[in-house]
Amino acid sequence: MTTGPANSALSADLRYVIYALSDALDLVGIDDLAHGKRVGIMAAECARWQGLDPEEVLFLFDFGLLHDIGVSSTVTHGHLVSEFDWESSQLHCETGYLLLRDFAPLADMALPVRFHHTHWDALLAQGVDAQVARRANQIYLVDRVDALAAPHYADGSLLMQTERIRTEIAARAGTYFSPELVTLFLETSRSESFWLNLEPRSIQSYLNDMRARGRTQRVTLAELKQLATIFSRIVDAKSPFTAEHSLGVARLARFFGERLGVPPARCDQLEIAGLLHDIGKLRVPDEILDKPAKLDERERKMMNAHSFETYQILRLIPGFEEIALWAAYHHEQPGGDGYPFRIDGGRLCLEARILRVADIFQAMAQDRPYRAGLPADAVRSFMEEMRSQGRVDGEVLAVALADMPAAMAAARPGVAAH
Incomplete structure (x- = not known):
């Protein structure tokens, strides 16, 4: 397995976090981002x-x-x-x-x-x-x-x-x-x-000036997790189809990370990446997220842009460089057929592969308005089929399959594994 260095506890400047997350809020405007x-x-x-x-x-x-x-x-x-x-x-x-x-x-x-x-x-x-x-x-x-x-x-x-x-x-x-x-x-x-x-070029200059004038305010790891949780709730509230999805992905990603020997400091970062992985969905129109039928080509293209939007937001926070990549890669596939970067699986670090499996596993286990969450045996069958098609990482998935009750509990507390 491949992980990065065991970083010390994560912290960040609140000013940079505020400005980056304001970009996320402005995404809701779709065509007006300011x-x-x-x-x-x-x-x-x-x-x-x-x-x-x-x-x-x-x-x-x-x-x-x-x-x-x-x-x-x-x-x-x-x-x-x-x-x-x-x-x-x-x-x-x-x-x-x-x-x-x-x-x-x-x-x-x-x-x-x-x-x-x-x-x-x-x-x-x-x-x-x-x-x-x-x-x-x-x-x-x-x-x-x-x-x-x-x-x-x-x-x-x-x-x-x-x-x-x-x-x-x-x-x-x-x-x-x-x-x-x-x-x-x-x-x-x-x-x-x-x-x-209020013109676009002037807005960016104004932001730069205000960032330079503001005093540095470091926020602790616990505060970063709390703020990431706040924004995960905003994203998850966007659609009844995604209620508590980000929280479940974060829990499941940490579960996988701990079982795979990812150092605690990087598990903290992984958890934050899970909370924020779908923040780019704020730019997806409600009618697309809430559509129970198959998306048409235009709708699918709009949906597929969300992980790139996530990257654009998180990469602006000093200290979040790896978190931004892990979150942005959660739709990349081992064979290089994912989106939005089409990265070959050999270039995907363990944390990115963990988020990919956690995202899909949690979505299958979660209740949706049009269906109940799948039971453990159905989730197992679905994920094994994904692995056989080369669409998820086998090393990460093996952790879930080895202890389905614990994986289901991490994905969705209160679900009985059966």
Whole structure:
């Protein structure tokens, strides 16, 4: 068997993790991959104009990047960018709050996320803490600015629409938005530069500048696992077909790794790779993920791009270089016929081969809306057929076949092996 060196305990800079994972959230836009970034930029520009301290500017920028952490559905995202307000707008806010409230490094964002679609007059009536209310309403305001601007990014007509957008925001002062924040926005957005910052090239430059200004904040292995779990829940919530899939893959991958002698530090990395392996699926439209019938060629091409999207997100986090590759390779096959890189099996390290087997094994054992999870004997038969076709690694699969009760329990706790 082949593994890499036994690395010391993994850690990472939270700033790089935030920026990389904001890319994942923006994937839900499918054709518009910068909503969160534009919201963060506008919030930071308003805060700078007001003269807030650099830490608060940075907080509002990061909050803008992650404010839609409760959104995984392309349908929900469609409402966000096409309607000013809608009946179910609070659902993703509550989801985001529940995801963040127990994650200490980002817990200060939890309540602002909860209230970032709550009208200003309602915030006052509910007696929401003043700082929470102001932060939430600042993001709500610029979030709605981006919704009004969204139809005009592609054709370059935004500068012709800015006065109309400013007028629509001003009309909602005192109801939707704090009058003070509306005034601040109107002052800040008078300049063309405010709007030109929202163009793709300017966005990347802005991100680079903010990354350089932010202080390094190391997160521990336990915190990285917790954050990876948060994002696995976002991915798994995207479709009833994938509920808890990422968690099961992570457990099963660790089980295989330990049985195959992978060092503990690399098992930790393997577990994180399992949690995040499908993060690229956030860009797959809901109707494709939820389709119970066979995908057509166009749909299959869109689905097959998800593991490359996973790689593009995770590779940007220093320290995640191997995790990114393992996660990206989970659809590569021993014979080189997998996707998206078509890598020959001889070049696949053990950890990548483990994720491949864990991904398929867990999917077979898991309940789906259109079928119950397969029993152990059916999973065994299916996986053995995959091995005979050269589509999964025999060394890894042998671990599962040698102890099916333990493998089934790792894939899906509570399932009886029979």
